[in-house]
Amino acid sequence: MTLELKGITKRVDGRLHIKETSLRLEPGHFNVLLGETGAGKTSLIKLMAGLDRCASGSILMEGVDVTKQNTQQRNISLVHQFFVNYPHMSVFDNIASPLKVAGMAKSEIEGRVEEAADLLQLRPMLHRRPHELSGGQQQRTALARAIAKESNAVFLDEPLANLDYKLREELRAQLPELFAGRGAVVVYATSEPEEALLLGGQTALMQDGNVTQFGKTADIYRNPADLVSASVFSDPPINSARVTKKGDEIRLDAHVKWTATGEASELADGEYDVAVRPHYVSPVRIADRHVPMTGTVQVTELTGSESSAHFKLGDQSWVSLSQGVHPYQVGEDHEFFMDPDHCFYFLPNGQRAR
Amino acid sequence: MAKITLSNLRHSYYPNPSKPDDYALKHLDLSWEDGGAYALLGPSGCGKSTLLNIISGLLVPSEGKILFDDKDVTHLKPAERNIAQVFQFPVIYDTMTVFDNLAFPLRNRQVDEATVKSRVEAIADMLEVTDMLGTKAAGLSPDNKQKISMGRGLVRDDINVVMFDEPLTVIDPHLKWKLRSKLKELHQELKATMIYVTHDQTEALTFADQVVVMQEGEVVQIGTPVELFERPTHTFVGHFIGSPGMNILPCEVSGGKAMFNGQSITLEGEIEAGEGKSNEIGIRPEHVTIADNGLEAVVSKVSDVGRHNVVEAMVGGTKVASITEESAPNPGESIHLQFDPAKTRLYRDGWIATKSTGA
Numbered sequence: 001m002t003l004e005l006k007g008i009t010k011r012v013d014g015r016l017h018i019k020e021t022s023l024r025l026e027p028g029h030f031n032v033l034l035g036e037t038g039a040g041k042t043s044l045i046k047l048m049a050g051l052d053r054c055a056s057g058s059i060l061m062e063g064v065d066v067t068k069q070n071t072q073q074r075n076i077s078l079v080h081q082f083f084v085n086y087p088h089m090s091v092f093d094n095i096a097s098p099l100k101v102a103g104m105a106k107s108e109i110e111g112r113v114e115e116a117a118d119l120l121q122l123r124p125m126l127h128r129r130p131h132e133l134s135g136g137q138q139q140r141t142a143l144a145r146a147i148a149k150e151s152n153a154v155f156l157d158e159p160l161a162n163l164d165y166k167l168r169e170e171l172r173a174q175l176p177e178l179f180a181g182r183g184a185v186v187v188y189a190t191s192e193p194e195e196a197l198l199l200g201g202q203t204a205l206m207q208d209g210n211v212t213q214f215g216k217t218a219d220i221y222r223n224p225a226d227l228v229s230a231s232v233f234s235d236p237p238i239n240s241a242r243v244t245k246k247g248d249e250i251r252l253d254a255h256v257k258w259t260a261t262g263e264a265s266e267l268a269d270g271e272y273d274v275a276v277r278p279h280y281v282s283p284v285r286i287a288d289r290h291v292p293m294t295g296t297v298q299v300t301e302l303t304g305s306e307s308s309a310h311f312k313l314g315d316q317s318w319v320s321l322s323q324g325v326h327p328y329q330v331g332e333d334h335e336f337f338m339d340p341d342h343c344f345y346f347l348p349n350g351q352r353a354r
Numbered sequence: 355m356a357k358i359t360l361s362n363l364r365h366s367y368y369p370n371p372s373k374p375d376d377y378a379l380k381h382l383d384l385s386w387e388d389g390g391a392y393a394l395l396g397p398s399g400c401g402k403s404t405l406l407n408i409i410s411g412l413l414v415p416s417e418g419k420i421l422f423d424d425k426d427v428t429h430l431k432p433a434e435r436n437i438a439q440v441f442q443f444p445v446i447y448d449t450m451t452v453f454d455n456l457a458f459p460l461r462n463r464q465v466d467e468a469t470v471k472s473r474v475e476a477i478a479d480m481l482e483v484t485d486m487l488g489t490k491a492a493g494l495s496p497d498n499k500q501k502i503s504m505g506r507g508l509v510r511d512d513i514n515v516v517m518f519d520e521p522l523t524v525i526d527p528h529l530k531w532k533l534r535s536k537l538k539e540l541h542q543e544l545k546a547t548m549i550y551v552t553h554d555q556t557e558a559l560t561f562a563d564q565v566v567v568m569q570e571g572e573v574v575q576i577g578t579p580v581e582l583f584e585r586p587t588h589t590f591v592g593h594f595i596g597s598p599g600m601n602i603l604p605c606e607v608s609g610g611k612a613m614f615n616g617q618s619i620t621l622e623g624e625i626e627a628g629e630g631k632s633n634e635i636g637i638r639p640e641h642v643t644i645a646d647n648g649l650e651a652v653v654s655k656v657s658d659v660g661r662h663n664v665v666e667a668m669v670g671g672t673k674v675a676s677i678t679e680e681s682a683p684n685p686g687e688s689i690h691l692q693f694d695p696a697k698t699r700l701y702r703d704g705w706i707a708t709k710s711t712g713a
Contacts, residue, residue: 237528
């Protein structure tokens with residue numbers, strides 16, 4: 001199965017809500033849609049699932065145009081952020097419901113339900129009702145239904161968002177294995193950059209109804225095409241500032257400057273926006289080439305293993321994220337060191353400069 | 355603001371509790387200093403909401419007392435306790451302006467308008483919502499609504515404690531850290547006693563000076579974020595805090611030594627005297643390194659998390675996770691793992707059983 005979007009758009013009240021989008025989604029790995037709430041992830045899923053009509057463009061499943069087909073005809077599964085199960089049915093019947101609707105033989109239904117239940121560790125709960133389950137088990141039931149159905153495409157719309165942190169971690173680690181080898185195209189929407197990295201596969205970055213970049217997850221994280229994509233794929237937010245390049249020198253302000261190396265040394269003289277991820281801004285100098293910068297510490301956070309400091313550099317807010325525990329005094333100036341080899345440079349129009 | 359003492363608290367939802375499992379809150383004895391930032395951290399069903407309801411007065415505990423400073427408030431109604439609460443979903447009046455929403459808790463208590471005005475303006479300034487004061491709350495984004503909810507919780511200066519119940523659950527990740535830092539800043543400025551309830555380790559650890567970790571109605575550890583990370587007193591804390599959590603490896607103990615997969619493992623210190631049903635070694639992925647020699651392991655999975663790689667490897671039949679910033683080996687490769695001895699602990703029946711060397 002492949003799922004192909006060819007220039008699809010969606011309008012809401014005359015305004016373009018999903019801008020012209022073309023994507024080719026393959027099975028065998030997760031296809032992640034990453035973006036903030038309101039970026040258009042759910043809208044795009046609705047179009048792919050046939051719950052909404054495209055204003056233009058076409059959708060192909062395995063080469064067949066399904067643009068005009070409704071959800072039932074497309075043979076898809078959908079798992080939402082909120083646990084959707086039939087409250088009056090047992091877990092077994094919940095998982096079996098799409099198979100019964102399809103008129104499948106009883107023995108085959110049993111086989112498929114039991115296989116899915118085993119994968120999701122629901123076997124002992126098959127006779128319970130959804131309200132007798134924990135949130136994690138309810139969401140496992142919804143996932144088991146999607147697996148038992150053996151649909152062509154599975155859409156997972158922030159399925160872990162309402163689960164406890166640790167539960168989320170466990171289920172997230174299992175998900176890619178659950179769908180591996182099933183031949184379905186799996187689309188997973190999330191607003192968490194780290195989740196996209198953990199799921200791997202391919203990622204489409206979304207902002208404001210646009211897919212800004214699409215490719216192998218780790219590649220687009222390391223190689224953002226534009227400043228928007230770099231920002232969408234960063235948590236905490238990526239640091240950025242306007243710099244001027246002249247000869248070998250890159251200057252951020254009166255105090256902060258460094259020598260252009262690698263990709264940057266090829267750039268023409270002029271103005272650029274530099275962006276650098278928080279873990280390449282450290283409170284200790286790791287190497288001589290690291291660029292010192294002094295900022296006023298505004299907020300510090302400690303997660304046990306990592307420390308972060310939000311500091312003011314000129315009128316910009318910057319974040320440093322580092323391993324270990326660092327003592328910062330809020331309100332005081334502190335020296336930070338930026339790794340210039342991990343800076344991205346963008347043209348004033350936002351495109352990557354190279 | 356007040357110091358809060360929870361003394362010998364127990365709570366059961368059953369009328370005649372007879373066994374430990376009948377208690378949603380098994381036993382709790384602690385005190386929180388005036389002006390501190392505290393977090394209650396644990397999974398769903400660990401008893402944190404029960405505890406929150408007892409502090410706010412929605413529940414009267416089966417046993418024990420709650421003191422605000424030295425005053426026994428155990429049987430006082432919520433309204434008589436002078437507390438403020440911020441919930442998971444923003445509680446604001448859509449038809450009112452932001453100003454009127456913030457002013458509501460004050461006007462409710464017949465505070466004079468001049469004071470109302472100065473308090474609301476001060477809070478709005480701290481929250482950076484001054485330019486929204488005149489707008490109706492209905493049109494605000496979810497994070498701004500939650501900001502206003504927080505502001506309502508913080509606007510009174512005569513309250514004993516402000517309680518936050520999963521306040522960031524509905525907020526987008528990229529805005530979460532903003533609200534988190536805002537809250538931290540407000541705590542530093544207002545010096546209010548704040549209790550933050552969450553299942554999210556990052557929120558708990560970044561917000562609180564001291565975190566209370568709960569599991570199945572019991573407090574398993576109270577400590578600073580660094581203490582919880584560095585030396586968990588229980589395997590549950592080791593597992594729950596950290597991403598991925600601590601490696602908990604079944605081991606044999608004989609002659610004062612811990613044996614894992616047939617090899618002796620150097621621990622942080624001597625093993626405490628005693629016997630138990632199970633022994634486990636606890637070591638965080640951050641303290642497991644890939645080296646030229648050490649425990650033999652086969653890589654089973656590598657996750658590239660951007661700022662580092664999480665390498666999972668099988669030592670015999672046991673999975674061990676390691677965090678490395680270097681380039682990672684490939685699945686199927688044979689590698690050697692080393693544990694930092696100063697960070698390697700022994701747990702007996704879940705509880706720490708090595709003597710700390712103070713490192």
